[in-house]
Amino acid sequence: MPELPEVETIKRDLGELVVGARVEDVEIPSPVLVEHPSREDFVRRLRGARAAGARRRAKHLIVDLDSGDALVLQLKIGGQLLLVPPVKEPATALMLVLRLEGGRSLFLRDETGFTRARLLDAGELERRFEDLGPEPLGDEFRPGYLREKLGGRRARIKGLLLDQKVVAGVGNIYVDEALFDARIHPTRKANTLTEDEWTRLQAAVKENLRAGIEHRGTTFSLYRDVLGRKGHHQDHLKVFVQAGKPCPGGCGGKVVKEKVGGRATFLCPACQPEDGSGEAVRLEFG
Template sequence: MPELPEVETIKNDLRELVAGSRVERAEVLHSSLVEWPGAEEFVRRLEGVRITGARRRGKHLIIELDSGDALVLQLKIGGQLLLVPPVEEPRKNVMLVLYLDGSRRLFLRDQTEFTRARVLNREELEERLADLGPEPFSGEFSAGCLREKVGSRRAQIKPLLLDQKVVSGIGNIYADEILFGARVHPRRKANTLTEAEWERLHAAIRKNLAAGIEHRGTTVRLYRDVLNRPGGHQHHLRVFERHGEPCPECGGEVARAKVGGRPTHFCPACQPEDGPGDGEALTLL
């Protein structure tokens, strides 16, 4: 699932490979893709405009247009943007095609069909992004900021990390790696974390996301960059989907459980469940 590092990689690829291109025609091939403003208007507002840049906010990919609008994509679980050529034209699961000048095309492919798209003006885009939490690499995001936002809550820490209103861009893969790096059990209540643990958590968020960007994203299953290349960070994961394997720190067995309804991977020895829980059993998968 594209999280912050994957969307950041795609954004950088678009800036390098697509910025400056003119969209000659747009074709929507799957009716569920367009959430705003309606398929016909969506296509009309894309045709004839020039792509001026790309940026990211949380997991939102924002393709900037010279009309003042922006094409905003949420790639969800399996969304891919592929530039043809040099990539071979995809034959299946295509949801959108942008026909660019120079006989190039940008294909949006998603075999899960969960990707969603909007064309928004500046005011609509600002409203869309208003509720997102701080960017992990921004100056406003600190251990103190994180503690102030959720430190008094009795909610489990992993679902809070996944809440895009708390901090933007973190998904299931990086949440597991972050919590392992911080040595915090995924079911710890936020109000039980110490100051030192908040500091470790903040540092682990930045470290793990930066590593994901450096390795051009994590390809566990579907993620590809704009040139259809897999990421490399999957080779550096320490606990995610490593259940049953030795912990890279202590040699104990990595466990898997459901936390907040999400498959979760952790080391019970390195991430002890300190203090009494709420009585709910931790059922291993």
């Protein structure tokens, strides 16, 4: 599933390659794509509008239009937004086609069919995002935020970090990586974390998201950028999908896979003791 780094990469591509272009025509091959407004209004309001900007909120991709509307896409598990040309025109799993001036097109395809689109005015957009937590790379994610927000909670720390009302845009991949770097077991209750652990965890969340953006996202199967390229952060993951491999922390143990809150979870039991005891040696990973 595209998380913050993957959506941020697509947003930056759109800003460079698509912003400024006018939408000449709209095709909607998928009957389930558009959630708001009606299919007819969606086409009418998009056709003739110009892309004025691109941004991201949590895992939502937003294309601002010169009409004042915003096209909001949730790429869910397998959504791909591809610019044709230079990408070869896809023929399968199409959900939306935006014909742009100059002979180019944006193709939205999704083999899973879960991607959804909305066309919202300014008021609708504000209401859509009003319950989301702060952006983890923004100023509101200030030092001490996680401790202040979660320090009294008895719930498991992994589930709390995945809650988009707590912090926006962070998903399974980057939570597991951050918890490993902070040496915190995913099932630890938030109210058992120490001041030092909160500090390490908040820093690890930011560090891992920044690394994911630098590497243009993580591709296991479906994720692609606007030019159809895979990300390469998968080559830098320390524990996620690394079950059975030696722990990169040098503890001599191995990465294991568990299920936490119904989610596949990867960790090193030696570096991330379940009871919070002990202090593993912190290493800097490239």
